[in-house]
Amino acid sequence: EVRLVESGGGLVQPGGSLRLSCAASGFTFGNYWMNWVRQAPGKGLEWVAQIKEDGSEKNYVDSVKGRFTISRDNAKNSVFLQMNSLRAEDTAVYYCTRPSSGAFDYWGQGSLVTVSS
Amino acid sequence: DVVLTQSPLSLPVTPGEPASISCRSSQSLLHSNGYNYLAWYLQKPGQSPQLLIYLGSNRASGVPDRFSGSGSRTDFILKISRVEAEDVGVYYCMQPLQIPVTFGQGTRLDI
Numbered sequence: 158e159v160r161l162v163e164s165g166g167g168l169v170q171p172g173g174s175l176r177l178s179c180a181a182s183g184f185t186f187g188n189y190w191m192n193w194v195r196q197a198p199g200k201g202l203e204w205v206a207q208i209k210e211d212g213s214e215k216n217y218v219d220s221v222k223g224r225f226t227i228s229r230d231n232a233k234n235s236v237f238l239q240m241n242s243l244r245a246e247d248t249a250v251y252y253c254t255r256p257s258s259g260a261f262d263y264w265g266q267g268s269l270v271t272v273s274s
Numbered sequence: 275d276v277v278l279t280q281s282p283l284s285l286p287v288t289p290g291e292p293a294s295i296s297c298r299s300s301q302s303l304l305h306s307n308g309y310n311y312l313a314w315y316l317q318k319p320g321q322s323p324q325l326l327i328y329l330g331s332n333r334a335s336g337v338p339d340r341f342s343g344s345g346s347r348t349d350f351i352l353k354i355s356r357v358e359a360e361d362v363g364v365y366y367c368m369q370p371l372q373i374p375v376t377f378g379q380g381t382r383l384d385i
Binding site: 192201202203204207216218219252256258259260261262264265266267 | 309311313315317322323324325328329332334364366368370371373374375376377378379380
């Protein structure tokens with residue numbers, strides 16, 4: 158059974174940092190790109206970042222470029238999102254997702270990040 | 275960026291009746307491999323999104339056959355042949371063909 162479990166969310170002040178983790182199981186993690194998607198309270202879905210199987214390629218939405226960094230550890234079946242210089246508009250539930258056949262076929266339960274003073 | 279425009283944004287339905295949602299893309303989602311890179315998701319209240327349709331018209335594993343996807347290039351439709359109470363939630367289309375990956379605004383289906 159494929160499982161994606163996010164952790165690391167919480168309350169952080171504007172300008173602060175947070176690191177999200179996603180632990181994957183039930184599939185050969187190193188064979189898949191991995192993505193982060195977020196959802197602000199009461200809003201729609203927004204793609205945030207993606208990383209290639211071997212970590213050699215990374216892409217980001219413009220609004221987080223230079224502030225967020227996606228990384229992975231294939232030995233630990235985990236993907237991470239380092240979030241720096243956090244802003245109120247980064248407040249959201251962050252989902253870890255796995256792409257396959259042109260879609261995100263598995264999603265985690267999400268991790269809530271709240272940026273507030 | 276590829277802009278996906280869904281309509282309607284709100285869809286009140288009666289159980290047993292059909293329903294359809296449109297997703298229009300600002301750019302063609304037809305890849306040179308012949309597949310349309312358009313997916314549909316349902317997010318039920320309090321849950322993570324779940325995949326319904328991938329590559330325009332393929333039902334994901336475990337998705338009831340009352341759900342179907344059609345369309346090509348820039349115009350896509352999600353159809354529910356007979357709506358059931360468990361189908362309530364917000365439906366999103368998504369394109370992964372171009373970076374950034376983008377989603378439609380969402381269509382709220384209520385019974």
